[in-house]
Amino acid sequence: DGGITQSPKYLFRKEGQNVTLSCEQNLNHDAMYWYRQDPGQGLRLIYYSQIVNDFQKGDIAEGYSVSREKKESFPLTVTSAQKNPTAFYLCASSRGLGQPQHFGDGTRLSIL
Amino acid sequence: DQQVKQNSPSLSVQEGRISILNCDYTNSMFDYFLWYKKYPAEGPTFLISISSIKDKNEDGRFTVFLNKSAKHLSLHIVPSQPGDSAVYFCAASAWDNQGGKLIFGQGTELSVKP
Numbered sequence: 001d002g003g004i005t006q007s008p009k010y011l012f013r014k015e016g017q018n019v020t021l022s023c024e025q026n027l028n029h030d031a032m033y034w035y036r037q038d039p040g041q042g043l044r045l046i047y048y049s050q051i052v053n054d055f056q057k058g059d060i061a062e063g064y065s066v067s068r069e070k071k072e073s074f075p076l077t078v079t080s081a082q083k084n085p086t087a088f089y090l091c092a093s094s095r096g097l098g099q100p101q102h103f104g105d106g107t108r109l110s111i112l
Numbered sequence: 113d114q115q116v117k118q119n120s121p122s123l124s125v126q127e128g129r130i131s132i133l134n135c136d137y138t139n140s141m142f143d144y145f146l147w148y149k150k151y152p153a154e155g156p157t158f159l160i161s162i163s164s165i166k167d168k169n170e171d172g173r174f175t176v177f178l179n180k181s182a183k184h185l186s187l188h189i190v191p192s193q194p195g196d197s198a199v200y201f202c203a204a205s206a207w208d209n210q211g212g213k214l215i216f217g218q219g220t221e222l223s224v225k226p
Contacts, residue, residue: 004155006155009153035216040121040218041218042116042118042201042216042217042218042219043156043201043214043216044216045213045214048213058213090155090156091155092155096212097207097212097213098144098205098207098212098213099212100146100158100161101158101214102158103148103155103156103157104155105153105154105155106153106154106155108153
């Protein structure tokens with residue numbers, strides 16, 4: 001079955017630590033995205049990638065970094081510079097920009 | 113600046129009746145609109161979409177209506193079923209204006225009561 005896998009489902013971080021969230025897709029999609037969801041808010045775009053070795057900042061990129069070395073993988077690093085990292089993080093992919101996006105089941109990040 | 117707004121955070125409907133979820137947008141460059149459904153602790157799943165050249169798109173129990181002059185779209189679910197209880201997000205994109213990125217509303221939580 002094709003799909004998007006995010007791991008882990010729950011993640012805890014100590015203050016001052018960087019943490020990396022995994023996102024893998026086997027849908028052969030070119031575009032991948034990272035969103036953040038906070039209570040009572042919609043999904044806000046952190047970073048997106050149209051193609052391998054290329055990525056662009058979304059609306060709330062500060063304190064985050066990404067890489068796109070392989071088509072299947074788009075890991076997100078939440079750095080210590082992100083002041084309010086506790087949130088539900090969603091990864092998505094699509095055939096191309098503007099196409100319907102398929103989402104993973106998310107990773108909930110909490111600060112200890 | 114919220115370009116896509118869902119002003120009703122929640123909606124409760126009786127099973128078998130119609131559910132109407134509303135969404136307003138401000139950017140006249142949006143040309144593609146989508147609805148997603150999300151269960152707790154899961155990612156959103158794509159439901160239905162509509163291009164700005166249409167005013168209606170139907171898929172089974174789900175119909176999306178687009179009123180471009182009012183910058184308003186709505187999702188109708190008929191008949192509503194308890195399994196439809198979830199958070200519904202509308203999203204919009206504008207290829208020329210924003211490179212096709214999706215802008216999401218805040219979501220409306222639908223509760224369908226038996």
